[in-house]
Amino acid sequence: MSVKQQIKSLRAPFYKILYPNKQKFTCPICLYTGPFKDKKRRLNAKCPKCGENERARLQYIVIKQFFDSYENIDAQILHIARERALQKYFQSKFKNYTSADKFRTNVDIPFPDASFDIVFASHILLYPFDDIKAISEMRRILKPNGIAIIPMPVFAEKTVDDYSGNARWTHMSGLDYYNRYRQFFPKVDLYSSKMFPEHYQLYIWDSQKDNPLAVDDVRREELVPVCYVSTES
């Protein structure tokens, strides 16, 4: 936790007092229980104590499922983009932790073939024009029994690619985006918000208060894909 986040986290108890009637949730990362904060249109998105959002919470729960029963794991893990909560977790579990900055345009990964057991890279494929090359690079640096965990936000049913260079994201990923992984990985398992307890609030909960036609706010599932180099693993 950064100093800024530590100071912010002191406000969490006050958040409970300020919003006694707001629905309560539990954060799987810092174990805070109480109301979560809205993040603009995204309702109940952010934990007021550790500051992590619904997407990070889902990733954290999936990751923990895999590694929690192990200690001092003798494997090489590459973490691209370094989310705070996950970095701390990976460093506590793995003997060999390597981090790398996310790529925007240059998608070459500066590591030899088959040098990692696990690659974790969240939301980085939004930006590069050649996202397929980036996926193939992640595959290239993995060992024969390796796994890649490559979550992307779910914006809609279908992915929209915009190569104009004017869009904030080149790939607005939809539920179908994960099919792009299947040309490099023979097995892709998808872990959804729906698979875990409601009280962790792992959905993108979109406020419809500006939409006069909407009856209810919309909740969309998020997905964490786990991609296997070999079907044997």
Ligand SMILES: [Zn+2]
């Ligand atoms: Zn938290």
